[in-house]
Amino acid sequence: MRHLLSTQELTRTEAIRILDTSAQMAATQSREIKKLPTLRGRTVVNLFYEDSTRTRISFETAAKRLSADVINFSAKGSSVSKGESLKDTALTLQAMGADAVVVRHQASGAPHLLAHAGWLDAAVVNAGDGTHQHPTQALLDAYTLRRHLSGTGLEGPAGSRPDDAAALGADLAGRHVAIVGDVLHSRVARSNVHLLHTLGAHVTLVSPPTLLPVGVGSWPCAVSYDLDGTLAGHGHHGGVDAVMMLRVQRERMSGSGTGGGAFFPNPLEYARKYGLDARRLRLLDEHAIVMHPGPMNRGLEISAQAADSSRAVIVEQVANGVAVRMAVLYLLLAGTEDTRTATDTTIE
Numbered sequence: 001m002r003h004l005l006s007t008q009e010l011t012r013t014e015a016i017r018i019l020d021t022s023a024q025m026a027a028t029q030s031r032e033i034k035k036l037p038t039l040r041g042r043t044v045v046n047l048f049y050e051d052s053t054r055t056r057i058s059f060e061t062a063a064k065r066l067s068a069d070v071i072n073f074s075a076k077g078s079s080v081s082k083g084e085s086l087k088d089t090a091l092t093l094q095a096m097g098a099d100a101v102v103v104r105h106q107a108s109g110a111p112h113l114l115a116h117a118g119w120l121d122a123a124v125v126n127a128g129d130g131t132h133q134h135p136t137q138a139l140l141d142a143y144t145l146r147r148h149l150s151g152t153g154l155e156g157p158a159g160s161r162p163d164d165a166a167a168l169g170a171d172l173a174g175r176h177v178a179i180v181g182d183v184l185h186s187r188v189a190r191s192n193v194h195l196l197h198t199l200g201a202h203v204t205l206v207s208p209p210t211l212l213p214v215g216v217g218s219w220p221c222a223v224s225y226d227l228d229g230t231l232a233g234h235g236h237h238g239g240v241d242a243v244m245m246l247r248v249q250r251e252r253m254s255g256s257g258t259g260g261g262a263f264f265p266n267p268l269e270y271a272r273k274y275g276l277d278a279r280r281l282r283l284l285d286e287h288a289i290v291m292h293p294g295p296m297n298r299g300l301e302i303s304a305q306a307a308d309s310s311r312a313v314i315v316e317q318v319a320n321g322v323a324v325r326m327a328v329l330y331l332l333l334a335g336t337e338d339t340r341t342a343t344d345t346t347i348e
């Protein structure tokens with residue numbers, strides 16, 4: 001793997017390798033080995049043209065735990081505001097010796113351009129491009145699903161080590177995930193649909209018709225407008241193992257001053273038809289979990305009761321993101337080394 005740009009490009013073998021490596025990385029953290037020497041001397045640049053809390057901090061933490069040097073570049077306050085192009089920014093990073101560039105950009109396709117234009121020798125990781133892809137979010141979601149659906153949470157079952165084979169989570173094949181809300185603007189939905197399909201899971205998208213993209217019919221998933229029916233298992237694939245709520249992306253919508261893709265829905269109407277609340281939680285099977293990539297609009301796509309319920313794994317998703325991003329950086333920058341050796345080595 002040279003770059004990580006899209007879940008659509010990942011084979012099942014590559015995806016499982018990342019998820020298994022993530023479990024090994026998580027095991028080092030639970031063994032109180034906070035720092036590995038694996039990427040000592042390497043430089044990871046976080047190149048963020050759009051705001052982020054979770055993804056940027058998570059990549060920074062992951063890179064530091066692998067002993068890489070980290071440069072955080074935010075477009076705000078940089079020469080981008082003076083009109084510097086993506087190409088000239090990339091050439092600057094190349095001159096500074098970046099080994100990996102983690103890029104978030106408002107334009108769909110910007111990471112692909114960085115990876116393939118010949119401006120950089122670095123590995124490029126897509127940290128979210130426009131409405132297109134957010135592959136590490138989908139990977140951390142799959143990692144979280146694997147752990148929960150194999151009967152383990154963050155700690156694993158009593159007596160198990162988090163890197164035991166059973167705790168890794170065997171398989172998502174045949175599992176059913178509902179992805180609910182603003183699919184039109186969601187790179188998280190696109191990345192998850194493709195990754196979950198590759199891993200053999202069934203996905204049902206539940207969304208108002210106005211927030212579904214043109215061409216969704218060709219995606220490898222089912223589509224429904226009936227949230228209650230989907231959660232209660234009335235759809236083709238039966239009950240859901242997880243419900244993943246999507247943020248309503250006001251900033252990409254008309255009437256917000258910046259957007260243009262769709263009109264911002266009436267909040268009360270939206271919450272009534274497509275929000276996850278306490279009543280809808282009761283429709284779920286006992287084992288089903290509630291996910292959200294964050295940041296959440298509490299009271300819109302998810303109520304406070306649902307977000308804070310015992311079924312919600314939203315904070316755990318964030319924690320799992322560090323292990324997954326450690327795995328991605330490790331596989332891109334040192335992936336020919338033996339993973340066990342890399343994760344068994346500590347530094348003072």
Ligand code: CP
Pocket residue numbers: 051052053054055056128137293294295
């Ligand atoms: N889930 C996610 O991408 O969150 P941030 O925008 O805070 O990075």
